[in-house]
Amino acid sequence: MGLGAAVVVVLLALAVTVGIGIFRGAGAPVQSVGGSVSTAAPSAPPEAALYVHVSGSVVAPGLYVLAGDARVVDAVAAAGGFADGADTNGLNLARPLSDGEQLHVPSVGEVSTPAAPSERGGQTDPRVNLNTADATQLDALPRIGPAMAERIIQWREANGRFTSVEDLLAVPGIGDKMLESLRELVTI
Numbered sequence: 001m002g003l004g005a006a007v008v009v010v011l012l013a014l015a016v017t018v019g020i021g022i023f024r025g026a027g028a029p030v031q032s033v034g035g036s037v038s039t040a041a042p043s044a045p046p047e048a049a050l051y052v053h054v055s056g057s058v059v060a061p062g063l064y065v066l067a068g069d070a071r072v073v074d075a076v077a078a079a080g081g082f083a084d085g086a087d088t089n090g091l092n093l094a095r096p097l098s099d100g101e102q103l104h105v106p107s108v109g110e111v112s113t114p115a116a117p118s119e120r121g122g123q124t125d126p127r128v129n130l131n132t133a134d135a136t137q138l139d140a141l142p143r144i145g146p147a148m149a150e151r152i153i154q155w156r157e158a159n160g161r162f163t164s165v166e167d168l169l170a171v172p173g174i175g176d177k178m179l180e181s182l183r184e185l186v187t188i
Helices: 001-026 070-076 135-139 146-159 165-170 176-183
Strands: 050-056 062-064 101-105
Touching: 001 070, 062 070, 070 101, 135 146, 135 165, 146 165
Parallel strands: 050 101
Antiparallel strands: 050 062
16 A cells, blocks of 8 residues: 555656646746747737837836737736836726837826827827727718728628728728728728
C-alpha cells in the first residue's frame, strides 16, 4: 500500500504542476515590444482586432490590440488605467473604438489642440462611421433612406465590421454611383 500511495502522490503533483503551467500560460501576453505593445491573443490577433494607440495620462501609454467591439474604457484599462492627474471626464468612456485610432487621455487643465485629419481617430471626424452609426445617422446621408440604413445595419450585423468603404458595395441596393457619392462622407 505504501508504493500505491507514493504513485498517487507523484501523479497528483504532476497534474498540479501541469495545471498551473497551463493556467499561467493562458493569461500571459504573447508579444511585448519595448513595453508598449501587448496582445491578448495566444497566437495571431483575432480577425476583428483593433489596433489602438493610447497616449496621454494613462499608466502605460502604448499600442494595444483590443477586441473588435472594444470601447474607450477597454483601451484605458489595457493601458493600466488613468494616471494621476488624468481628466477622467475628458473622454466618453462608452464610445466604440476604430481600428488605427489614437486615443489621447487628457490631463486636468490640458488645453486640447485640433487634431490633424489623420490623427482624429474618429473623435472629431465629421464623417459617419459605418461600424458604429445607428439608423438615424445613416439616414442623414444623401441618397440613404430608412430602408437603406436598415440594410447597412443588417449587413454589418451579419458580416461583422466594415473593413473598407468599398464594403458598401456588398449591401443590396448600393452600386458604384452611390458608393462614390458616399465615399467622402463615411469612414470605418
